[in-house]
Amino acid sequence: xxxxxxxxxxxxxxxxxxxxxxxxxxxxxxxxxxxxxxxxxxxxxxxxxxxxxxxxxxxxxxxxxxxxxxxxxxxxxxxxxxxxxxxxxxxxxxxxxxxxxxxxxxxxxxxxxxxxxxxxxxxxxxxxxxxxxxxxxxxxxxxxxxxxxxxxxxxxxxxxxxxxxxxxxxxxxxxxxxxxxxxxxxxxxxxxxxxxxxxxxxxxxxxxxxxxxxxxxxxxxxxxxxxxxxxxxxxxxxxxxxxxxxxxxxxxxxxxxxxxxxxxxxxxxxxxxxxxxxxxxxxxxxxxxxxxxxxxxxxxxxxxxxxxxxxxxxxxx
Amino acid sequence: xxxxxxxxxxxxxxxxxxxxxxxxxxxxxxxxxxxxxxxxxxxxxxxxxxxxxxxxxxxxxxxxxxxxxxxxxxxxxxxxxxxxxxxxxxxxxxxxxxxxxxxxxxxxxxxxxxxxxxxxxxxxxxxxxxxxxxxxxxxxxxxxxxxxxxxxxxxxxxxxxxxxxxxxxxxxxxxxxxxxxxxxxxxxxxxxxxxxxxxxxxxxxxxxxxxxxxxxxxxxxxxxxxxxxxxxxxxxxxxxxxxxxxxxxxxxxxxxxxxxxxxxxxxxxxxxxxxxxxxxxxxxxxxxxxxxxxxxxxxxxxxxxxxxxxxxxxxxxxxxxxxxxxxxxxxxxxxxxxxxxxxxxxxxxxxxxxxxxxxxxxxxxxxxxxxxxxxxxxxxxxxxxxxxxxxxxxxxxxxxxxxxxxxxxxxxxxxxxxxxxxxxxxxxxxxxxxxxxxxxxxxxxxxxxxxxxxxxxxxxxxxxxxxxxxxxxxxxxxxxxxxxxxxxxxxxxxxxxxxxxxx
Numbered sequence: 178x179x180x181x182x183x184x185x186x187x188x189x190x191x192x193x194x195x196x197x198x199x200x201x202x203x204x205x206x207x208x209x210x211x212x213x214x215x216x217x218x219x220x221x222x223x224x225x226x227x228x229x230x231x232x233x234x235x236x237x238x239x240x241x242x243x244x245x246x247x248x249x250x251x252x253x254x255x256x257x258x259x260x261x262x263x264x265x266x267x268x269x270x271x272x273x274x275x276x277x278x279x280x281x282x283x284x285x286x287x288x289x290x291x292x293x294x295x296x297x298x299x300x301x302x303x304x305x306x307x308x309x310x311x312x313x314x315x316x317x318x319x320x321x322x323x324x325x326x327x328x329x330x331x332x333x334x335x336x337x338x339x340x341x342x343x344x345x346x347x348x349x350x351x352x353x354x355x356x357x358x359x360x361x362x363x364x365x366x367x368x369x370x371x372x373x374x375x376x377x378x379x380x381x382x383x384x385x386x387x388x389x390x391x392x393x394x395x396x397x398x399x400x401x402x403x404x405x406x407x408x409x410x411x412x413x414x415x416x417x418x419x420x421x422x423x424x425x426x427x428x429x430x431x432x433x434x435x436x437x438x439x440x441x442x443x444x445x446x447x448x449x450x451x452x453x454x455x456x457x458x459x460x461x462x463x464x465x466x467x468x469x470x471x472x473x474x475x476x477x478x479x480x481x482x483x484x485x486x487x488x489x490x491x492x493x494x
Numbered sequence: 495x496x497x498x499x500x501x502x503x504x505x506x507x508x509x510x511x512x513x514x515x516x517x518x519x520x521x522x523x524x525x526x527x528x529x530x531x532x533x534x535x536x537x538x539x540x541x542x543x544x545x546x547x548x549x550x551x552x553x554x555x556x557x558x559x560x561x562x563x564x565x566x567x568x569x570x571x572x573x574x575x576x577x578x579x580x581x582x583x584x585x586x587x588x589x590x591x592x593x594x595x596x597x598x599x600x601x602x603x604x605x606x607x608x609x610x611x612x613x614x615x616x617x618x619x620x621x622x623x624x625x626x627x628x629x630x631x632x633x634x635x636x637x638x639x640x641x642x643x644x645x646x647x648x649x650x651x652x653x654x655x656x657x658x659x660x661x662x663x664x665x666x667x668x669x670x671x672x673x674x675x676x677x678x679x680x681x682x683x684x685x686x687x688x689x690x691x692x693x694x695x696x697x698x699x700x701x702x703x704x705x706x707x708x709x710x711x712x713x714x715x716x717x718x719x720x721x722x723x724x725x726x727x728x729x730x731x732x733x734x735x736x737x738x739x740x741x742x743x744x745x746x747x748x749x750x751x752x753x754x755x756x757x758x759x760x761x762x763x764x765x766x767x768x769x770x771x772x773x774x775x776x777x778x779x780x781x782x783x784x785x786x787x788x789x790x791x792x793x794x795x796x797x798x799x800x801x802x803x804x805x806x807x808x809x810x811x812x813x814x815x816x817x818x819x820x821x822x823x824x825x826x827x828x829x830x831x832x833x834x835x836x837x838x839x840x841x842x843x844x845x846x847x848x849x850x851x852x853x854x855x856x857x858x859x860x861x862x863x864x865x866x867x868x869x870x871x872x873x874x875x876x877x878x879x880x881x882x883x884x885x886x887x888x889x890x891x892x893x894x895x896x897x898x899x900x901x902x903x904x905x906x907x908x909x910x911x912x913x914x915x916x917x918x919x920x921x922x923x924x925x926x927x928x929x930x931x932x933x934x935x936x937x938x939x940x941x942x943x944x945x946x947x948x949x950x951x952x953x954x955x956x957x958x959x960x961x962x963x964x965x966x967x968x969x970x971x972x973x974x975x976x977x978x979x980x981x982x983x984x985x986x987x988x989x990x991x992x993x994x995x996x997x
Binding site for chain 1: 495514610612613614622631671676725726732817874
């Protein structure tokens, strides 16, 4: 399977974040729309096996990767390296800067490439201190949109509950997102992805949200993210039927997925499940089990949580 | 599924409200090029940058609201803290603002209704949901008439909703999911502030006061350049067996479907029928003559849409007829005497002249669409650059003034210190030496020099020499040293000095 990078240019606001598991669901729905239930059933079974047709990352601001979840810097080491062994005001200032660094959600791809995928929290913080601007990125702006409902009985605004708000992320004209895809069937992925761009992604598509154009990044050198390592960095939302074998550093969260109504499903809510956020660093992962079943009263409803990972070695650089 | 690039022509002012109001703690109106301008302000940023936060906090704590509004107007520079601006087209709005801003007695809150902005907060937007809702109204009307939905017979809201679901489907399978309408975004800083005047069919009747509002630029208000917005519409099912380019209704006995041109025709008929009725009921009357004249200039565009062009009405003040199906009057409340309240007896007009909300969706080619989007983006980028440049200039001027003020202050301080030191030095000197010091500095008057001359004989030798030398220097510069320049008495004095100096 080869690794590709795609640039996404939003043409409208997005009501749903571009996360890998949601993307998988959209692409499967696209397959169902295009090829019917038999086509999508075949795809689903491939995700259930050990050779998925494609693995997706979540979408990140252009030129960025998710900040790896790394073990913290030991206090004596922090004091020695970043406060010159001193305490008091010097140590305080360094800790303040470290606190700011830990809030950074993304890591520049350029830095990853320079380090050759060999990272430690201390090394990254050192880079941040030297060049904080490198960690800046162009992002969308999340905002609430007010809406009115028209009461068709009175033909005026609904008095109670008529005003409601929907949240969306708005992008400026120059903002792009990166999506990584590992696949041996690029044409299949691109066909489904193209369909998604035209029909829209996420909530409120029918009022214009979620439309985008995309292009494959021909200048991307997959070798820059390849190699070997002691760990792997997940670029995706990850979960599995059994998490016993998972070892590493991660941020868990409870995912509450939804089912699209496009095929007549009237109960939108999936059962919640534990997942790991993008940026998790694993030393061990299960080989299979990334298709979750039994997450809805309809047994046909599934969730794909295949991670796209890149090798990482935990040390300084 | 068919994707269409659409140009939305804003023919009359469109106001999409936010459910919120702006007050003068959130905006300023100041005169600029082209007339008064309303500036949305970043008051939090201004407070943060204020050089005297304690004084400001004191002011906010102790001052009544009108005084605070006046203070903001006088001290907040919109070039630095303005977020966006809108031209104020109504002198009534700008005049009232100026008159009542600091009026301690005024109960006028000077509120206005802002337009809906995109998430980036800088441009007005006509959301796809508004356009889609307007299309839906026309389709519901068609279904009610053609398929006898009998919406009029629905006594309860639940019954009404069930009839609609019976026609269009429940929310999860609604037929309108195959019509996707995107947002239409206006150019930056192109919005306008107008009054919203309610005028009755009966000229003697007073209208209900309404706050001024922010509208998208329109052809009616002469803003042709910024009255064209671009967006996309997608109609039909995407792929598979149901792939088509139609909005299809297939619920129960109801079978209907339209491609874009057919849908445009249906929707335009619905709204144009209401336009004509409104014109007959209101704008033929004498006291609406200005409205009639204004509409006459744009009526050809409205009344004669070409195939594929869709006329509709969106936003606030579209009036109940444009949201009402033909066979069903809106439910209004009862008056005190039990009668049903009448509806549709007034019109709310922008600046008392222009009806709100008329737009036309025009399919355009990809090239025009791209050019339109690019022109808007370039305009917005230029507006942002201009704003940043102006901000930078104002901040630099401010810093220069501050530096100058600080330098003057430092110089003043130095001067005072220097004077204080000198005063102390002088006070420490004996009187004769002080006189001599001042003489050497040229700071003694003629009388004081004369007095010192008179004291020469009482000075000790060193001081006498110094004084004689200093007086000589002074008289030389004054031209009172050579014999031919002097009077007899002056010459006697000169000779005395020469004797002291050994000349």
